[in-house]
Amino acid sequence: MPELPEVETIKEDLRELVVGSTIEAAEVLDPALVEQPSVEEFTRRLGDVRITGARRRAKHLIVELDSGDALVFQLKIGGQLLLVPPVEEPRTALMLVLYLDGGRRLFLRDQTGFTRARLLDPEELKARLSPLGPEPLEEGFAVEYLRETLGSRRAQIKPLILDQKVVSGVGNIYADEILFDARLHPRRKANTLSDAEWRVLYEAIRKNLAAGVEHRGTTVRLYRDVLNRPGEHQNYLRVFEKHGERCPEGCKGEVVQEKVSGRPTHLCPGCQRLSGGEEEQRLTFA
Ligand SMILES: [Zn+2]
Numbered sequence: 001m002p003e004l005p006e007v008e009t010i011k012e013d014l015r016e017l018v019v020g021s022t023i024e025a026a027e028v029l030d031p032a033l034v035e036q037p038s039v040e041e042f043t044r045r046l047g048d049v050r051i052t053g054a055r056r057r058a059k060h061l062i063v064e065l066d067s068g069d070a071l072v073f074q075l076k077i078g079g080q081l082l083l084v085p086p087v088e089e090p091r092t093a094l095m096l097v098l099y100l101d102g103g104r105r106l107f108l109r110d111q112t113g114f115t116r117a118r119l120l121d122p123e124e125l126k127a128r129l130s131p132l133g134p135e136p137l138e139e140g141f142a143v144e145y146l147r148e149t150l151g152s153r154r155a156q157i158k159p160l161i162l163d164q165k166v167v168s169g170v171g172n173i174y175a176d177e178i179l180f181d182a183r184l185h186p187r188r189k190a191n192t193l194s195d196a197e198w199r200v201l202y203e204a205i206r207k208n209l210a211a212g213v214e215h216r217g218t219t220v221r222l223y224r225d226v227l228n229r230p231g232e233h234q235n236y237l238r239v240f241e242k243h244g245e246r247c248p249e250g251c252k253g254e255v256v257q258e259k260v261s262g263r264p265t266h267l268c269p270g271c272q273r274l275s276g277g278e279e280e281q282r283l284t285f286a
Contacts, residue, residue, distance in 0.1 A: 001077040001114075004136070004169025005212030005233065006223050007056045010081055013226035014054035014063065017083055022050045022101040023065075030095040033108070036118040045069055045119055046098070058132045058168035062125070070125045076114035078222045082107045087228045111222060133166045136205050137213070141167075143202040150190040157193070157201075158186035159261040167205065173218055173240050176266045178204045180239045185272040186260045211236060239266040247271060 002010070026046035028034055034042045045067065053064035061081075063071040073081070082090055084105045095115060096108040108115065120128060134141045146167075150160050158179060161170050170178070179186050182204040184197060193201070217223055217231030220241065224230060238248045243257035243266055253270025 001059070001171060002075045002079060002217070002223055003059060003171035003174050003212070004056075004209050005174070005215070006217035006231065007059050007061050007075065007169070008213050009217045009225050009231065010061055010075070011054050011056040013083075014051075014061075014081075017226060018100070018106065019051050019054055021104070022048065023098050024048060024101060025099045027097045027099070028095075029097065030113065032113065033095040033115065033117050034119075035116045036120065036124075042117075042119050046071070057129050057135075058164050059171070060129070068122060070120050070122075072118045072120055072125065072128065073108070074116050076110060076112060076116070078110040078112035079115035080107075080109050080222065080224045080228075081226055082109065082224070082228055083226050087226075106226075131165055132168050133164060135168050136170070136209055141206075143199050146202050147193075147195070147198040151193070151198070153190040155190055156187045156261060157184055157190050158263070158265060160190055161201075161205070162261075162263070169209065170205065172263050172265075173220065173237070174208050174212060176240045177237060178208045180267060180272060181208060183271050183273075185269075185274045186265050186267055187274060239268060242266060 023046055026043050028039050028043055031039050050066040051063055052066050055062045055064070059074060061073040061075060065071065084107055090107050090109050093109045093111045094107060095110055096117065098106040100106060134145065149166060153160060158175055161167055161178065162175050182201045184201060212218060212233045215231055215233035215236060216225060218233040218237065219230035220234055239255050242255045245255050247253045247255060247268040247270055249268065249271055251268060251270040253268050255266055255268050257264055257266050259265065
């Protein structure tokens, strides 16, 4: 599903193409889309409102309206937000149409049907966003935060960095890339990481997410931007869904896929050793 870089790209597209437009009417084509409020109220409150801004928090896409409401999307694996024109009108898997002034329409489609939307007043929005952890590309995100928050946890490192209360915006694709980049086995227990490993993990989180943003997201299957263009970061992935291929670091090992905490996980067992902690700790304290 869209992670930080993909939602960031869509947000930037909305800022460039849609902010300043008025939503004249909304048509809900799949009632399962609307989590909050009722479909009737959602449609009513989306009539004749101006879009004043677009922002992202974690994987939430937030469209700000002059009514004070925020239209909040959680795009799931097939979720696409497409601007017609210039994009040709999509015909299938439609969940929502926003009719904009000037004859343009914003279509939300999702072939998997899991995307959800909420229309929230400022208090509701604040409550919705408050449990989320820090934004990893913002200034306040520091290696000390990671180490202090997770350093005594016995849980495996992969599910911890996927936890949106810990770090905002990391999903399954970037998690595998981050852990490979940091040479950390996804099953390593957080409390076995050395200071040096926390530093490397921190750098890898920032580096991989920033690269994803720069490349306008990763299109493994269904992700598209608002103009229906795929991202480019899939060309830079090193382990995600590369199982059976040689290790990209040339360690003579092979990338494998295993389930970690229920998620398909891709790693090079040669580069990402489970027992790495002791060696690293010796280096750190030498
Ligand atoms: Zn390797």
